[in-house]
Amino acid sequence: MLKMRGVAKSFITDTVKTQALHPFDLEIQQGEFVAVVGPSGSGKTTFLNIAGLLEEHTEGQYFLDEKETTGLSDKFKSSLRNQKIGFIFQSFNLIPELNLFDNVEMPLRYRDFSAKERSERVLNALEQVGLAGRKSHYPQQLSGGQQQRVAIARALAGSPSFLLADEPTGNLDSKMAEGIMSLLKDINKQGTSILMVTHDMDQAQQASRIVEIRDGYLNEQKVAKTA
Amino acid sequence: MGNYYFKLAWLSFKKTPLLSLLMVGTISVGIAAAMITITVGYMMGKNPLPDKSERVAMVHLNSWDPSQPISYRKNGEPDIPNMLTYQDAMALLAADKADKHVPFVSFNTSVRAEADDVTSAQTHNIRSTSRHFFSVFGAPFIYGSTWSAEADQQGQSVIVLSKRENDRLFDGANSVGENIILGTQLYRVVGVIDDWQPTPKFYVNAFDMYTPTLPYFVPLESQIRNNFFSPTTMGWYCWGDDASSTLQEVMSSECVWIRFWVEFESEQSKQAYFQFMEDYTEEQRKVGRFLRPEPNRLMTVTEFLEEEGAVSEENKLGIVYALAFLFACLCNVMSLMMTKFHGKGGEVGLRRAVGATKQHIAVQFGCESILVGFLGGVIGLALAQLGLAALTDMYPEYHANVMTMNLTLMVSTVALAIGTSLLFGLWPIYRATRTQLSSQLKSL
Ligand SMILES: Nc1ncnc2c1ncn2[C@@H]1O[C@H](COP(=O)(O)OP(=O)(O)O)[C@@H](O)[C@H]1O
Ligand SMILES: [Mg+2]
Numbered sequence: 001m002l003k004m005r006g007v008a009k010s011f012i013t014d015t016v017k018t019q020a021l022h023p024f025d026l027e028i029q030q031g032e033f034v035a036v037v038g039p040s041g042s043g044k045t046t047f048l049n050i051a052g053l054l055e056e057h058t059e060g061q062y063f064l065d066e067k068e069t070t071g072l073s074d075k076f077k078s079s080l081r082n083q084k085i086g087f088i089f090q091s092f093n094l095i096p097e098l099n100l101f102d103n104v105e106m107p108l109r110y111r112d113f114s115a116k117e118r119s120e121r122v123l124n125a126l127e128q129v130g131l132a133g134r135k136s137h138y139p140q141q142l143s144g145g146q147q148q149r150v151a152i153a154r155a156l157a158g159s160p161s162f163l164l165a166d167e168p169t170g171n172l173d174s175k176m177a178e179g180i181m182s183l184l185k186d187i188n189k190q191g192t193s194i195l196m197v198t199h200d201m202d203q204a205q206q207a208s209r210i211v212e213i214r215d216g217y218l219n220e221q222k223v224a225k226t227a
Numbered sequence: 228m229g230n231y232y233f234k235l236a237w238l239s240f241k242k243t244p245l246l247s248l249l250m251v252g253t254i255s256v257g258i259a260a261a262m263i264t265i266t267v268g269y270m271m272g273k274n275p276l277p278d279k280s281e282r283v284a285m286v287h288l289n290s291w292d293p294s295q296p297i298s299y300r301k302n303g304e305p306d307i308p309n310m311l312t313y314q315d316a317m318a319l320l321a322a323d324k325a326d327k328h329v330p331f332v333s334f335n336t337s338v339r340a341e342a343d344d345v346t347s348a349q350t351h352n353i354r355s356t357s358r359h360f361f362s363v364f365g366a367p368f369i370y371g372s373t374w375s376a377e378a379d380q381q382g383q384s385v386i387v388l389s390k391r392e393n394d395r396l397f398d399g400a401n402s403v404g405e406n407i408i409l410g411t412q413l414y415r416v417v418g419v420i421d422d423w424q425p426t427p428k429f430y431v432n433a434f435d436m437y438t439p440t441l442p443y444f445v446p447l448e449s450q451i452r453n454n455f456f457s458p459t460t461m462g463w464y465c466w467g468d469d470a471s472s473t474l475q476e477v478m479s480s481e482c483v484w485i486r487f488w489v490e491f492e493s494e495q496s497k498q499a500y501f502q503f504m505e506d507y508t509e510e511q512r513k514v515g516r517f518l519r520p521e522p523n524r525l526m527t528v529t530e531f532l533e534e535e536g537a538v539s540e541e542n543k544l545g546i547v548y549a550l551a552f553l554f555a556c557l558c559n560v561m562s563l564m565m566t567k568f569h570g571k572g573g574e575v576g577l578r579r580a581v582g583a584t585k586q587h588i589a590v591q592f593g594c595e596s597i598l599v600g601f602l603g604g605v606i607g608l609a610l611a612q613l614g615l616a617a618l619t620d621m622y623p624e625y626h627a628n629v630m631t632m633n634l635t636l637m638v639s640t641v642a643l644a645i646g647t648s649l650l651f652g653l654w655p656i657y658r659a660t661r662t663q664l665s666s667q668l669k670s671l
Contacts, residue, residue, distance in 0.1 A: 045665065045666060048666045049664070052666055054579075054580060054664035055664065074584060075584050075586075078579070078583060078584040078587075079584075081581065082581060082582020083582070087580045087581060089577075089668050090667065093573065093668050095577070096242075097239070097242050106581065107582050109231060110581070110582040110583050110584075110587060154581070164666060166666040
């Protein structure tokens with residue numbers, strides 16, 4: 001589903017070149033739950049940005065569902081992001097002036113769905129995260145955990161091939177974090193692949209695979225116990 | 228999708244009310260200032276007879292003192308009179324070479340309805356002209372019509388009055404057939420014209436072009452028969468040593484005091500008419516008149532307005548200043564939009580991540596600029612109306628038409644606000660579409 005060959009990323013700023021990611025190969029199959037771990041500043045976000053087509057890699061090839069993504073136009077990449085990828089952010093990033101329904105519907109607006117289909121998808125997604133009854137509420141009326149659930153519903157509404165999550169529980173207390181983890185595992189069981197950056201080794205252990213990034217080098221790690 | 232973006236624009240507008248109001252306020256002040264000056268300039272410079280301004284022309288004959296010109300033009304060249312002597316006006320009328328002739332002058336006298344008491348008489352300026360005045364200059368009748376050709380020839384005591392005077396004297400009733408007393412003469416009402424104010428009032432001199440139209444109209448020949456003569460309000464020029472202390476003396480003198488307009492059915496006849504004026508002048512030279520070298524003029528409405536400088540230089544300068552002020556306001560709005568859109572960097576990042584293209588973002592913020600421009604335009608329009616109302620009070624000598632926006636100007640006001648706010652939003656919008664993408668978004 002996701003295949004990277006010799007992908008690397010360097011930033012050039014003020015004549016200083018930072019090799020954020022050294023060349024690596026990686027393949028992720030449909031249905032996998034991959035945790036990305038590593039110390040701060042090691043390149044995890046950079047890796048996720050490349051996987052999510054938010055940033056262009058500087059070397060190598062990246063295939064998404066067999067399709068080479070290198071050098072695609074902004075328009076094309078936007079539509080790939082819209083249809084194949086669901087993003088979940090550390091700080092939820094719900095739009096405060098929109099209610100839950102409108103927040104979840106937002107990505108669907110950039111796609112040719114009828115109003116009816118959009119509405120069905122939004123309600124399904126909210127159902128899936130257990131917030132169907134609160135579609136008219138506004139984000140600030142919810143707890144952090146609930147907000148992250150809405151964000152997950154937003155990521156799911158377009159039926160993506162995989163979810164990208166950059167420390168999705170980083171802003172939550174441990175109890176809420178657990179709830180989110182089990183929701184993500186449920187979603188994964190239903191067939192959506194997940195690529196998740198985390199600091200928490202316990203969470204990482206619940207994934208089916210762990211990739212560690214250290215100083216820009218990417219390595220597979222053994223999963224201690226299968227979930 | 229348009230709806231969606233305008234909903235977002237409105238939500239975003241409400242989210243930062245102070246910033247939004249600042250933007251709208253700045254645009255509206257700039258737009259109001261620009262539109263006030265533009266309205267005055269536009270209304271002053273408007274073509275008052277759009278369907279026939281090239282077929283209606285004013286006759287200027289160079290009948291003047293051979294020893295010195297009547298005046299000098301702005302460029303220093305000698306000018307010629309823009310009024311005619313009585314004998315020339317009568318000669319042109321008698322020759323009957325144009326399709327319609329409108330000679331006119333004005334005089335002052337007291338006016339009252341026959342039924343009213345003498346003490347109710349008011350002094351008014353009376354337009355003394357031909358029956359074609361109304362059709363050539365476009366004055367619409369609500370009752371009756373203009374007087375007959377016989378009335379012109381025989382100088383019958385018939386009168387046309389304005390709606391306002393008809394309201395005053397006859398309570399707005401159809402007064403055709405009623406009598407009005409001018410001075411000591413009995414005049415019969417033949418028609419009432421509706422409120423009518425060509426802007427500019429092109430058929431008189433520049434300093435009179437924005438004053439109200441006169442309220443009464445009578446045949447020129449009737450003025451002469453009834454000997455109405457008001458030297459102080461006539462606006463006449465004399466040279467030489469002809470006597471000019473009675474109307475009869477003025478009529479036989481070389482004094483110029485009659486404005487003379489003609490209308491042609493086709494523009495082609497104009498050339499022939501000018502030739503006729505030349506022939507007439509040539510003829511008159513044989514008897515020792517028309518000895519000055521400057522050529523006669525047959526000026527169309529547009530040419531005459533241009534020559535008279537209907538739109539003054541100060542007006543044009545005012546528009547330039549107001550546009551400069553608008554530009555400064557818009558630069559401020561641009562920087563406010565910069566701030567506004569920059570503050571929405573998080574939302575842009577989010578929308579881009581979930582699939583919005585740069586165009587989507589541009590359209591979204593474009594709609595926001597349009598909304599700000601629209602609100603600025605509507606408020607600017609209201610401010611401009613207030614400003615124009617204040618100007619109308621300050622300059623009562625200008626007819627209110629000059630300070631009134633027509634529909635075109637109102638629509639243009641809002642369109643200008645929207646257009647400029649979109650234009651000055653382009654750079655902030657462009658910057659917004661360039662937001663760096665990342666899965667690690669700053670909070671919204
Ligand atoms: N846009 C950028 N320009 C320059 N350097 C960057 C940029 N983004 C990330 N980096 C550098 O790349 C490295 C990896 O950063 P990041 O992927 O954010 O690490 P992590 O998410 O693991 O904390 C860091 O050294 C960071 O400074
Ligand atoms: Mg990071």
